[in-house]
Each structure stands twice: as C-alpha cells, then as structure tokens.
Amino acid sequence: MIASNLPALQVAIPLIAAALCAMLRTGETAWKIALFANWAAFAVSLALGIEVAQYGTVSYMMGGWEAPLGIEYRVDAINVFVLLVVTAIAAIILPYARTSVAAEIDPTRQSWFYTMYLLCLAGLLGVTITGDAFNIFVFLEISSLSSYVLIAMGRDRRALLGAYQYLIMGTIGATFIVIGIGLLWTLTGTLNLYDLSTRIPDLGDNAAVLSALAFLAVGISLKLALFPLHAWLPNAYAYAPSVASAFLAGTATKVAIYLFLRFFFTIFGGEAFFEETPMPGIFLVLSLAAVFVASVVAVFQDNLKRMLAYSSVAQIGYITLGISLATETALAGSVVHILNHGLMKAGLFLFVGCIVFRAGVVRINELAGIGRQMPLTMAGFTVLGLSMLGVPGTVGFISKWYLGVAAAELGWWWLVALIVLSSLVTLVYVGRVIEVAYFRAPSGPVAQAREAPPSLLIPGGILVAASIWFGIDTSLSLDGALVAARLLVEGAF
Amino acid sequence: MTDLLPHFNHWVTVILMVVGLYAVVARGNMVKKLVGLAIFQTSVYLLYISPGKILGGTAPILSEAYTVYSNPLPHVLILTAIVVGIATLALGLALVVRINEAYGSIEEDEVHEADGP
Numbered sequence: 367m368i369a370s371n372l373p374a375l376q377v378a379i380p381l382i383a384a385a386l387c388a389m390l391r392t393g394e395t396a397w398k399i400a401l402f403a404n405w406a407a408f409a410v411s412l413a414l415g416i417e418v419a420q421y422g423t424v425s426y427m428m429g430g431w432e433a434p435l436g437i438e439y440r441v442d443a444i445n446v447f448v449l450l451v452v453t454a455i456a457a458i459i460l461p462y463a464r465t466s467v468a469a470e471i472d473p474t475r476q477s478w479f480y481t482m483y484l485l486c487l488a489g490l491l492g493v494t495i496t497g498d499a500f501n502i503f504v505f506l507e508i509s510s511l512s513s514y515v516l517i518a519m520g521r522d523r524r525a526l527l528g529a530y531q532y533l534i535m536g537t538i539g540a541t542f543i544v545i546g547i548g549l550l551w552t553l554t555g556t557l558n559l560y561d562l563s564t565r566i567p568d569l570g571d572n573a574a575v576l577s578a579l580a581f582l583a584v585g586i587s588l589k590l591a592l593f594p595l596h597a598w599l600p601n602a603y604a605y606a607p608s609v610a611s612a613f614l615a616g617t618a619t620k621v622a623i624y625l626f627l628r629f630f631f632t633i634f635g636g637e638a639f640f641e642e643t644p645m646p647g648i649f650l651v652l653s654l655a656a657v658f659v660a661s662v663v664a665v666f667q668d669n670l671k672r673m674l675a676y677s678s679v680a681q682i683g684y685i686t687l688g689i690s691l692a693t694e695t696a697l698a699g700s701v702v703h704i705l706n707h708g709l710m711k712a713g714l715f716l717f718v719g720c721i722v723f724r725a726g727v728v729r730i731n732e733l734a735g736i737g738r739q740m741p742l743t744m745a746g747f748t749v750l751g752l753s754m755l756g757v758p759g760t761v762g763f764i765s766k767w768y769l770g771v772a773a774a775e776l777g778w779w780w781l782v783a784l785i786v787l788s789s790l791v792t793l794v795y796v797g798r799v800i801e802v803a804y805f806r807a808p809s810g811p812v813a814q815a816r817e818a819p820p821s822l823l824i825p826g827g828i829l830v831a832a833s834i835w836f837g838i839d840t841s842l843s844l845d846g847a848l849v850a851a852r853l854l855v856e857g858a859f
Numbered sequence: 860m861t862d863l864l865p866h867f868n869h870w871v872t873v874i875l876m877v878v879g880l881y882a883v884v885a886r887g888n889m890v891k892k893l894v895g896l897a898i899f900q901t902s903v904y905l906l907y908i909s910p911g912k913i914l915g916g917t918a919p920i921l922s923e924a925y926t927v928y929s930n931p932l933p934h935v936l937i938l939t940a941i942v943v944g945i946a947t948l949a950l951g952l953a954l955v956v957r958i959n960e961a962y963g964s965i966e967e968d969e970v971h972e973a974d975g976p
Contacts, residue, residue, distance in 0.1 A: 500939070
C-alpha cells in the first residue's frame with residue numbers, strides 16, 4: 367500500500383505536515399513535526415531511488431486517473447537524483463534549525479517559519495516529481511511564495527526589500543514559464559510531459575514552438591538566477607534567516623536547473639534539438655559571464671552572506687556552462703554539480719549561521735581572528751571554501767574536472783584555461799575570508815565569541831564530511847549523474 | 860485590418876501583457892508595480908481561455924441536443940492560476956505594508972536611499 371504510493375507521499379507528507387505546523391503556536395512542536403516529515407520525505411526519495419535503480423522509470427497515476435487525462439507523477443534517473451539532493455539537504459539542515467531559529471526568529475512566528483519551510487520543500491519536490499506541465503507551475507508558485515515569506519522573516523529590514531524584489535522577479539519568471547506552457551498546450555492539446563515529448567517533434571519548424579521555447583528559457587533562467595537575471599538573488603540570500611539562506615541556496619535554484627534540463631532536453635528532443643537552437647552559444651557566453659563577473663563582484667563584498675550569494679551565481683554559471691556544451695560528459699558534470707554545489711553552499715551558509723549565532727556579525731572586516739575563537743566553525747568553512755575552489759579530494763574538484771574534460775573532448779582548450787582561471791578568482795574571495803579569520807587578532811564582538819554549540823556544528827560537519835566523501839568516492843554521485851546525462855542526451859523519457 | 864480581426868483576442872492578450880510588464884519595470888511606486896504585475900498575470904488568463912472557446916459552442920453538457928462545446932480544461936487551469944495570482948498579490952501587498960512600516964515610504968528610490976550605499 368505504502369510502497370505503491372511512494373510518489374504521492376513524497377509531496378503529500380511535507381504538505382500535510384505544513385498544514386499541521388500552521389495550527390501550532392509553539393516553535394518546538396512545529397520543529398518536531400517538520401523534522402519527522404522531512405526525514406520521512408528523505409526516506410521516501412531513498413526508496414524511490416532504489417526502485418528507479420532496480421526497475422527503471424516509475425509512473426504513478428494521481429487518484430487512479432489514467433494519463434494523459436489524469437495527472438501523472440513520473441520518476442526517472444534525472445529527477446530522482448534531484449529529489450534525493452533536495453530532501454537530503456533539507457533533512458540535514460533541519461536539526462540545525464532548532465537552535466538557529468530560536469535565536470533569530472520571534473517566538474510567535476517560529477511555527478510559521480517551519481510551515482513555510484515545509485511548504486517550500488513540498489513545492490520543490492512537487493516541481494521535480496510531477497509529469498504534468500501545469501502542475502509544475504502550481505508547485506513552483508507554492509515553493510516561491512513560501513520562500514518569499516522565509517526571506518522576509520530576516521531580522522534586517524533589508525530582508526523585506528529582498529523578498530519584495532524576489533517576488534516581482536520570481537512572479538515574472540513563473541508567468542513566463544506559464545506562458546510557454548500555455549503555448550505548448552495550445553499547439554499540442556496536452557499538458558502531460560511525456561505526451562508533449564512525443565508530439566512536439568512532429569510539429570516541425572513551428573514559430574509558436576520557438577516562442578514557447580523563448581518564454582520558457584527566460585522564465586526558467588530567471589528562476590535559476592542565470593547571469594544577468596540574477597539581480598534578485600544576492601539581497602534575498604544575504605538578509606534571510608541563516609536557515610532559510612542555507613536551505614534556499616542548497617535547493618531552490620537546483621530545482622530550476624532540473625526544470626531547464628527537463629524542458630530543453632527531454633521534452634524538446636534531446637541534445638540534437640538543443641544544438642539546433644541558438645541556445646548553446648547564448649548559454650555559453652552568459653555562463654562564462656556569470657562565472658567571472660559574479661566571482662569578481664564577490665571579491666568586493668564586505669558582507670559575508672552577500673559574498674556567498676554572488677558566489678552562488680558564479681557556481682550556477684558552472685552548471686549552465688556544462689549544459690551549454692551539451693555532451694554526455696559535460697551534462698554529467700552539471701548534474702553532479704547540482705549535488706556538489708548544494709552540499710558546499712548549504713554548508714557554508716550553515717557555518718555563517720554559527721558565526722551569526724555566537725558573534726552576531728557578518729561583515730568580513732569584523733570577523734578578524736574568528737578562526738581562533740571558533741576553530742571548528744572556521745575549519746569547516748575553510749574546507750568547503752577550498753572545495754569551491756576545486757581542490758582535489760573535495761566535491762568541487764569532481765565537477766570542475768568533468769567540465770574540463772568535456773571542454774577538452776571538444777578541443778576547446780581556451781575553455782579549459784578559463785575554467786582554471788576562474789578558480790583563481792574564487793581563491794581571491796575565499797582566501798580573503800581565511801586571511802581575516804586566521805591571521806588577525808580578535809577584536810570587538812568576536813573576541814567574546816565562543817565555539818558554536820554541537821547542535822549547530824554537527825549538521826555543518828555532516829555536509830563537510832559529505833563533500834569530502836563524494837570528492838573521493840564518486841561511485842554513488844557520479845554514477846547517478848552519468849545515467850541521468852545519458853538520458854538527457856538521448857532525450858529519452 | 861482584416862488580417863488582424865480574426866486574432867483580436869491575441870492582440871488584447873499581447874497588449875495587456877506589455878502594459879503590465881511596462882508598469883512593473885517603469886514605475887517606482889511599489890503598489891503600482893504590483894498592479895502592473897497583476898495585469899501581466901491576467902493577460903495569461905486570456906491566453907489560456909480564449910483559444911478554448913468555439914463559436915456557437917456550449918458548456919460541455921452530456922446531451923444529444925448539444926454537439927459542439929468549448930474546451931473546459933483551460934477554465935479549470937485558470938481557476939488555479941487566479942488563486943495563485945491572488946496569493947501573490949496579497950503577499951506582495953503585505954510586504955509593501957511592512958516596508959512602509961520599516962522605511963516610511965513605498966517609493967523604490969527613497970527606500971534604497973534610506974539604506975545608504
């Protein structure tokens with residue numbers, strides 16, 4: 367009974383738990399419900415992962431109504447990977463939330479925080495698992511609306527502006543996506559993704575298909591914060607509560623990247639179609655611009671969270687760079703970087719949350735000597751920072767290696783050189799934080815700061831351990847990514 | 860002119876879409892931006908619903924008297940989209956109220972000036 371309804375449970379568990387949390391007035395009970403629901407969702411996606419690995423694509427008819435009339439949930443190697451990443455990162459962050467949320471959020475609003483956290487999780491999982499185009503829009507808006515609220519709960523008043531800005535940009539993005547879906551629906555008469563993937567190639571060279579493609583490209587690029595559509599991201603991540611920053615940075619943009627892969631590769635007909643459009647060229651230029659411009663901007667930030675937010679834009683640039691190359695190796699690099707960047711950035715934001723918890727500062731200049739006061743926190747931060755650089759033995763190396771190999775296979779040695787060069791810019795902004803933290807005498811609030819409590823350190827520590835584990839033993843992460851990449855290149859469903 | 864008339868529903872959609880987007884981009888007042896956003900979203904409702912209408916068609920009633928009927932699916936979809944639109948507008952306005960409490964203004968340039976560079 368439970369085993370056959372796993373795809374529905376994946377979304378239903380966090381959704382129902384969110385409704386329960388909304389009825390509570392104390393943060394403590396809400397946290398327990400959220401923790402249970404989140405770990406249950408992770409268990410469900412693990413079970414789905416095993417099922418997909420054994421039997422291939424799982425198709426689930428919502429309410430017993432046959433597709434294409436009913437809504438289908440379809441789980442294959444691509445989205446089960448994203449489901450696992452999202453639920454795992456959310457499940458690791460949640461134990462951290464108890465201490466951090468108690469310190470950062472008003473007691474009367476704590477249960478609302480967990481409600482929004484679970485709604486956002488349900489929305490992200492829904493976007494990933496569903497096989498229905500309009501369902502994607504609805505779940506996307508569920509996750510977006512709840513993430514606006516999560517961001518607005520930050521203590522700084524600029525969090526409100528960040529949330530408002532994100533609301534405007536996010537809604538334009540979602541509306542563009544729904545326009546694209548509407549055009550496809552008018553052309554084909556179906557909203558089922560599998561049906562779309564079989565009917566669109568028959569339409570041939572149709573102007574409406576191309577305009578649908580354009581609307582989807584811009585809409586999804588807004589959601590995944592592709593340069594230069596990233597303007598909403600830095601303020602949103604910089605002023606949100608620590609837990610919300612870590613959660614959104616680790617998961618939200620990754621789901622948008624999945625949507626891009628799903629639409630452009632699976633539905634429109636694999637790598638062959640993608641290569642015919644002007645998309646690879648545009649994406650290549652914009653990705654490189656994202657990597658370099660956002661990294662350079664990150665160097666000049668004085669707010670640590672804003673610096674990490676710009677670094678997110680740059681890291682997303684690596685993912686879209688792999689997509690623009692559109693070979694199997696490059697796509698494997700992109701897909702595995704969805705996991706790798708999620709681990710790194712969520713971990714980095716968690717350690718910044720530790721600093722905020724103990725010292726209450728996020729300006730890099732005020733962090734002098736924090737490495738002596740909070741040695742474990744800064745050690746974790748440093749390891750993840752080195753991973754972003756792509757030091758061998760960490761996850762960051764694996765993704766960059768695959769991107770480099772893909773570029774070399776195409777004979778684009780200039781691109782290999784640019785990827786190496788971009789790591790040097792990363793070194794500048796990561797190195798600046800390390801220099802301030804370790805090589806200056808503590809002063810101000812930092813001098814009184816103690817090491818963060820274990821409840822905050824352990825979740826961050828798990829993410830550090832995972833970044834090293836997947837950096838050395840890639841059998842789990844990379845094999846999944848390679849299977850997904852093969853499906854994407856073929857455009858198979 | 861005769862070419863345009865058969866597709867006048869699409870023209871209305873496109874004009875509303877552009878008017879809405881223009882208001883979002885060009886206005887500095889946060890409430891006016893949200894009004895623009897609402898117009899932009901409303902144009903999409905038309906995009907979905909108008910192709911579903913068949914001239915002379917009725918509601919989908921199972922009866923031998925009616926053979927031609929309009930597609931009911933877009934209405935159901937757009938009902939959901941309207942709910943989403945209302946939720947977005949309500950949340951946006953709530954944020955503007957909070958911004959007004961925190962900054963004493965809802966003009967974008969004044970608010971950004973208040974925080975300094």
